[in-house]
Every structure is written in C-alpha cells, then in structure tokens.
Amino acid sequence: MSDLQRAFVKAKLAKYPPDIPIFDENEEDTTPRNGAMLEEEGEEFDSSSTSSASSAGTVVPSPSRNLFAKPNSLPRQRTNSTESLTWRDFFSRELFIERDTDDLHIVYHAYITPPTDSGPLFVMHHGAGSSGLSFAACASEIRKILPEAGILSLDARHHGSTTLETKDGNPVQLDYRLETLSQDLLAVIRGTQTQMVWESLPDLVLVGHSLGGAVITDVAKGGELGAKVLAYAVLDVVEGSAIDALQSMDTYLSTRPTRFPSLSSAIEWHFRSRTIRNTTSARVSVPSLLTEEETPSDTSRPWIWRTNLADTKPFWEDWYKGLSKKFLEAKGGKLLLLAGTDRLDKELMIAQMQGKYSLQVLPLAGHFIQEDQPAKTARFLVDFFKRNDRTPLVLPPKVGDIMASKAMEKGAGLK
Template sequence: MASLPEDDLPPLQPQSPSSAFDSVPHRPATTSSSEKYAPLDWSTYFDKEDDVAIPQTNDVFHVYMAGTEGPVVFCLHGGGYSGLSFAVSASRIKEKARVVAMDLRGHGKSLTDNDFDLSIETMCNDALAVIKELYGDSPPAIILVGHSMGGSIAVHVAAKKTLSNLAGLVVVDVVEGTAIASLMHMQKILSSRMQHFSSIEKAIEWTVRGGTLRNIDSARVSVPATLKYDDSKNCYVYRTELDKSEQYWKGWYEGLSDLFLSSPVPKLLLLAGTDRLDRSLTIGQMQGKFQMIVVRHTGHAIQEDVPDEFATLITNFISRNRIGPHGVEIPGLRKPAFSKP
C-alpha cells in the first residue's frame, strides 16, 4: 500500500477500448518511431488469453494466463494499467506457479455495462466473479497479488473471506496513509500527463523517458493495452479516464491498513520506499503480522521495473509459506488455507 496507482499511472490510461478484444488498436504506427520502443506481443510472456463472461450480465473480463502447475497467483493491476502490467514477471513466476492477470473493468480488453463504476465493492465482486467462473466452487490455492489500486481490491477481497482456498496476500506499493494524503494532488497529476500520442511507439517512449516505467521491455508489452485510438482526434488516448473516477478514490484506500492486518493468511507488503509505511503498518510490521520488503531502485510499478526480482519475491513467498497447489502444505498433510464455514 503505497503511492496511489493513479498518482503514478503509467502514461497510458485510456478510456473505453475501440474493441474489447484488441490489445493494440489497429492503426499504423508512424515510421519515424524507433524500433527500440516497438510494441511486444503478450504471447511472448503469457501462455494464453481468454474472455470470461459473467452469467446474467453483459460483463466480459479479459484474462491472461501462464503456467500449468502449482497454486494460482491472481494478479490485480493498478488504476490506468492492465493485466499486462504483470507480463514480464509472469513469464518467470510460471516456472513455479500458475499466473492469472485480469483486466479490471474500464481497463485493457475488458468490457462491462458500466466501465466507469470503479467502486471498490464493484471491482471486488468482479474479481470474485472471474475466479468463480474460472474455478467453480472449489478453487485451487490462490495468492492474491495487487498493485496500487489493485492492492486495495486484493485486500478487500481477502477481507470478505469468501475465497475458500485463499492462501496468501501480496500488496504492491500502496499504503493507506500515503494514498489518502496524495488524493488532493491526483487531478493535477492526471491533467499534467501527456494526453495524446501520434503512435503507440511514442507513448511507450514517453512512458519510459518520463520515468513512469523503467523497464523498456515491460513498457513495450504493457503500454499498448492502456491506449485506444481516437478517430476524431487521429491519435492515441488513454483507454481509462481516471479523472472521471474521483468519487471512488477515497473508498479505495480508507481503512485499508486495518483490513490488511486483519487478513488471516500469510501477507507480504512490497514497497518502493520506506517513506510509504504509515503508523498502523509500522506497528503491525514490528509485531510480525506481515512480511515487508523494500525494493530498491524502482518506481511505483515494482512488478514492471524489476520483473525478475519481483518474480523471485513472489516465488520465495510461496516457498516460505509452503503454499501448494491445493492450499497450505504441512509436512505429511495437505489442507486448504481456508475452510468454508
């Protein structure tokens, strides 16, 4: 729980995609753009993509998947990002576990009846609905991993205690105190970003050169999904209009520290700086209620800036807590982390 997802949004956060199932809008890139910033396809890192339709609704959520064995690392991205924010790290994590990264409503290739409803309750229900559609009533062991806004969703999903096999919770760079304190600056931050790009390559270049993302390969695969082509303006714009979600910002972070601390599963908090830790978490960390790691030389998007290190931290968390494909493994015994009441 650290700086706001939105505060640091990668330069790309579009509105609603021209097509829910196009990762890169079908428009020719300008030939002047350097190959250094050319888009990379998701299939370089994930094994497959799929669309998950939610029964009795018109909502369709796009997911990317990697790996075939082990527990499921279920990834929730930050505001303005997409599931591809975890692409490069997923290609490493899949050696030890399965990875599922979903595009939240209003982001990436997902399409819903209301892409602007980014309330914490709605997004929690979306995540639970996708997990249910993928695994039914008997899911494998699941480790929720959430970055920034996605970290808030992960914490709230864990707090509901409805996932029968929740085995771990990993929150990436979002802390209640820091996030709420940053809200007053959000609109200014969003409006100060470059709003239009002549090509996807230019958007990737702007993101990397501006320091929003520090890993070129990750930016090349994740940035395109945060854009859409605007025919009226003849340019690329953000897929997600975060400035229109202001009414929900406070709800994402209020009470987050206490909810995180109260979750009965193993917990890991990854931060880009110690200044992000608030009082409640400082006390909780001293009491040994969760594991905390400060990842040096990285920006807000830890999973993108240092994907190899991030993947190692996730797989070490799984090993340290002996999380197997069906739940927590105890020598000579296997049992789920949670049992249904």
C-alpha cells in the same frame, strides 16, 4: 600504415581471446519467453536504475568491431526499444469470462498460464489506469523460478479488453466502488475455474498493485475463497500515504499527455518520464492502455487513453479507507512490497515491528514495482509463497526403517 605495422598489429590481436560479453550484475534479466533481445542507446537512459531498461551495454574492443575506426564513421545501430511486444510472449492463453448482472452484460478479459501438478495460482490485479499486462514481465520471471506456478492476470472493468454493455442499450454508468471491483475479481476467479475445468481451485496467492492491492485485500478479508487463499501481497500502496497522495492526482493527470501519435511514442514517453523504468515491461503493457480513435479530433495524434482516470475520482477515497486494518486482519500470509519505507503509515509501522506481516523494499523502483524490477519482484513473491505453502513435506525414509525393511524381506525369503 606500413605492411610491417599491419603485420605487427595482426600478430598482437591474434593473441587475444574471442569476444566475451560483459554484463552488469545488477541488470534485470527481462528477456521475454520468445527470446527477443533489447538494444538500447546508452546516452538516452539514466544509469542510476538497476533495471535492464537503464543499463547501457559495454562495448568490448575486437577486430570485428572496427577498433581503429573514427567515431563518426561507426554505423548507428537501430533500437527496437519502442516496438510493442505481444501478450503471447508472456502468457499461454487469454480468457473471456461472461457474467450477467441485473442490468449489465460483462465480458471479463484475462491472461493465464495454468499451473501444473500442484503448483499455486498467482492471481494478479493491476492498479487504476493499467491492465492485466502490467504483470506480464513479472509473470514470466515467476515461471522461471517456479515452473509449476500458474498466473492469472485480469483486466478490470473499463480497463484493457474487458467490456460492459447495458441490457437496455443505455450508456453504462461508471461503478468503481471497491465492493464492485471485489465482486469482479471473484467472478473472474470462479469463471476461470469453470473454463479451465478444474474440479477445485488451486492454492491461491493474491497479488495487487496500488488499487489492485485494495481489491485483493478486500477479497482476502471477505473470506469467500476460504482456505484456498494461502497468502496475499500488496504492492506499493498504504492507506495513509495513498490518501495523502490523492491530493496531487489532479496535478499529475493535468501534466501527462492526453494523446500520442503512435504506440511507439507512448512507450517512449512512459520510459523517458520514468513512469515505467524497464523497456520490456513498457513494450508489453503500454499498448493495452491506449486505443485509436476511429475519427480522431487530431489526426496527427489518434491514440488516446483507454481509461479516463479523472472519471474515477469520486471513488478514490473509497478504495483506500480502512485498508491498513483490513490488510492486518485478513487471514493468510501477508506481504507488503514498497518502493520506499517513507510510504509506511503509523499503524503498519507498529505492526511490522511486531512481525505481523512481511515487508520488502525496492528503493530503486518507481511506483510500478512489478514493471520496473520484475525479476526481483518475482523472487520476493515466490519466496513469499514458499513460506506459506501448506503442501506436506515428503521426507526420505529413515536409515533404520530401510534396514528393518530389508531384514524382513530377507527373512521372508528364507522361509
């Protein structure tokens, strides 16, 4: 390029404004509270999803970005899309709540951001095989919309960091009965009240995904929390379709990997398989699903699942039998959040047409709604709470009352 050409190009470029970032209006804002930003390589992600996990950034030409460089000479940016995120980016603290039963010593593990003022407490229960961090990204989004809200998200027994030991030293017998899981949730809520030194529980919104939906519905129907339960929300589980889907669970479990060489590879598998469609959610929730064997049988792949889902098979039907009836009969506001209307069974379709509960659908999300689209899920949950909030509405005084008050003050001054 001659000197004249260079001068011409420089003069033209100088007229352009500074770089202006271009954003996809459908992209989920899932930046964690510490401000960590995600970089993704466009060719590796499906652009059909509206989550931030599958949106490739738009490149804006500018002098600083080597507009005229050959493609092969452009430096390849490293991505941190498989780097783990810590729970501290999403919750303020973790709780360890101890409970003794006849033969067990249980230490429940939970994450919490306490409510402020008279804010509600969203109590989250994850699905089978997940952990309390399944709601991490959603919890952060709820706080953006409703800063006074609190979020409590527990690890169920044999999940996450919750531990069980027998008092006699014998192996722990697996007990995933719905009744047992419901008592666990109640113990966590009461234990949280004790540890946080609350005189009384704040208003509660129970939220459960998959198995968690069955648990929170059972707790709401039981009525042990009384009027403190304002409402409850069930995420992507319906009795009829859930029981039908159990027939294919064995096939699913046989096709997923049993081991991973690293946490990064596990995060990548969840995203590439579209099990979780949002990178932020996968980076915070997946590490809690795995544990590293001390003496691995395969040293090249030492990371295994923390919860063996196959062991839960004897309890599957117990979880979902009668779920629709309990969901409709329990006291409090009701929300059903689904990834598709095809999941509705006959009983719920009729009840929905009769206006007995609220229904919201996120058709571009997968089964893990709260992880795939945390911002939209959060908006639905906050709106749902506001519709069921019983806090007295404080109205401004009427103009006539203000004028009468001023007249009385003026009269008293004249005396």
